[in-house]
Amino acid sequence: MRIRDYAAADAPALAELYHRSVRGIGPRDYSARQVEAWASLAPTPEEIHRRYTDGRTALVAVDGGDHPLAFGDIEADGHIGFFYRAPEAAGTGATTALHDALEATALAAGLARIHVEASEAAKRFLLSRGFAVIKRRDLLIGDVPIHNFAMEKWLR
Template sequence: MIRIRLYEPADAPHLADLYARSVRHFGPRAYTPAQVEAWAGRADVERMAARCADGRLVLIAEDEAGARLGYGDLEPDGHLDFLYAAPEAEGMGVGTALYRALETEARRRGITRIYVEASELARPLFERHGFTLTGRNDFAIDAVPIHNFSMEKRLIR
């Protein structure tokens, strides 16, 4: 069973590690080795702690034993910046559980639009949850070209 809970400051090192492991495990399915390493290289405990303390909602998915299986966030304006599952949680529905909890909270807060920049890997999950594609973003991380997709979902009250 997956349990969803609020972020705590002690989670930051675990989330930075989960982020890097997730990108390195799932990334090669859609991105080159150079892209994967540039993306995974952004994992940093201090950066993670600062982002998680900046006013956004951060939810943690964990198992019965308290192992962190994934995390997701929602900024006050409806931007969903992170949604990552641990490699060992593949196929367990962690991304869906986190997304549903984030959407429920967005509705509770009166947010009428959730928007994301989804990777090739996350795009299908967001499409299954009713997001529409609004554009492709081509950019670079440490001079390595990479892309993602702008997507949004309008929430009906």
């Protein structure tokens, strides 16, 4: 397992990984209706590519065969956007390595703070990495109520 920069050829695999992650891990914390609503927000490969060539840092955790296990991104202001692990990649170290690489990017840029809107699963993981919850966010996707958490971590 290693972390590398996003490459254009990754876009279809990352779009597919997003779907599998939401459908495979989402049901631990969210209802079937909520998971469907969340999956409806899944980006197309074209949307991923546009987003990941806009200047932000986009990183991919890959296995020995260069297949994506997890991916995530961080913007210049320290905002973490996507943070998704493939269901079958539990225990590979991909989530931890991805998080550490995103944080290292922020540190290298001299940022004081990183922040994210975290799902329940992301909240559990990020609490263990020194993030704090700012507030719960109650949202609607279409007519489906769902929630996440605004979280932040001060780096210095």
